[in-house]
Amino acid sequence: MKLEKNTADKPIGIFDSGVGGLTVLKAIHALLPNESTIYLGDTARVPYGIRSPETVTKYSLENSSFLIEKGIKLLIIACNTASAISLEVIKQTFDVPALGVIDSGARAAVSATRNGRIGVIGTETTIKSGAYRRAIQSFDDSAVVFERPCPLFVPLVEEGWLDIDVTQLVAARYLAGLKQSMIDTLVLGCTHYPLLKNVIRAVMGDGVTLIDSAIEKSLNIRQLLSDSDILKKDSIGTFRKYYVTDSPERFQKIGKRFLEDPIEDITKIEVTSLETAVAV
Numbered sequence: 501m502k503l504e505k506n507t508a509d510k511p512i513g514i515f516d517s518g519v520g521g522l523t524v525l526k527a528i529h530a531l532l533p534n535e536s537t538i539y540l541g542d543t544a545r546v547p548y549g550i551r552s553p554e555t556v557t558k559y560s561l562e563n564s565s566f567l568i569e570k571g572i573k574l575l576i577i578a579c580n581t582a583s584a585i586s587l588e589v590i591k592q593t594f595d596v597p598a599l600g601v602i603d604s605g606a607r608a609a610v611s612a613t614r615n616g617r618i619g620v621i622g623t624e625t626t627i628k629s630g631a632y633r634r635a636i637q638s639f640d641d642s643a644v645v646f647e648r649p650c651p652l653f654v655p656l657v658e659e660g661w662l663d664i665d666v667t668q669l670v671a672a673r674y675l676a677g678l679k680q681s682m683i684d685t686l687v688l689g690c691t692h693y694p695l696l697k698n699v700i701r702a703v704m705g706d707g708v709t710l711i712d713s714a715i716e717k718s719l720n721i722r723q724l725l726s727d728s729d730i731l732k733k734d735s736i737g738t739f740r741k742y743y744v745t746d747s748p749e750r751f752q753k754i755g756k757r758f759l760e761d762p763i764e765d766i767t768k769i770e771v772t773s774l775e776t777a778v779a780v
């Protein structure tokens with residue numbers, strides 16, 4: 501991938517359907533503290549995970565266009581659903597380099613597995629797209645992939661029910677089939693699922709390696725910026741800006757759980773301003 505030279509001081513743009521992508525932002529902040537970031541959470545139109553590919557693509561193009569107009573050096577699609585459905589069309593539509601989260605998680609799963617049996621959990625739209633299966637098998641065509649949508653995990657996490665009886669029951673029900681499939685690696689293919697690691701680990705057992713796409717992605721970003729010599733060198737002028745399409749108060753309250761850091765400098769924008777940002 502070609503990144504423009506001399507853009508070190510420009511921000512990285514990240515979008516997600518809502519608060520979930522803050523797990524990716526958190527990993528970016530931890531690994532790349534000097535980088536400026538602009539995060540767009542499309543909280544008015546969340547969830548993406550139950551929407552059709554056409555709708556997810558439309559929203560993703562609009563979000564990308566908004567961030568690109570802010571002068572970013574790199575676009576990160578933090579949402580697994582948006583990455584699964586629309587990374588290719590985003591790459592074809594815009595010049596700014598764009599990365600999704602699917603390939604990093606898939607690559608990490610292939611290097612982690614010992615028995616070649618890999619599970620993937622995600623939203624309905626992500627799982628239906630088969631994007632993780634294709635990515636995993638592009639790295640290792642002998643890998644056997646078992647997929648399972650877990651739609652109730654997203655509202656449970658947003659409710660803050662991370663490790664209570666209801667969540668344990670739901671996890672046990674969703675993951676029973678995967679446990680029987682004798683997988684040794686499980687990709688947490690949704691922004692929200694890393695927050696349920698304890699519950700998922702309790703069901704799957706310690707023998708199953710959990711892959712967190714957010715962490716894998718930030719490692720790739722650091723490598724990419726460093727290879728292109730556009731890592732921001734110091735913290736002078738570093739900023740962290742947030743845009744949301746619905747209630748900043750709710751974003752701040754729920755988002756803290758994901759970012760584990762205070763969220764300041766939030767601006768609310770109208771969905772209609774995104775819709776006019778790109779003609780699709």
Ligand code: DGL
Binds near residue numbers: 521549580691
């Ligand atoms: N961000 C979404 C994902 O990672 C989960 C929430 C949603 O459905 O929009 O797939």
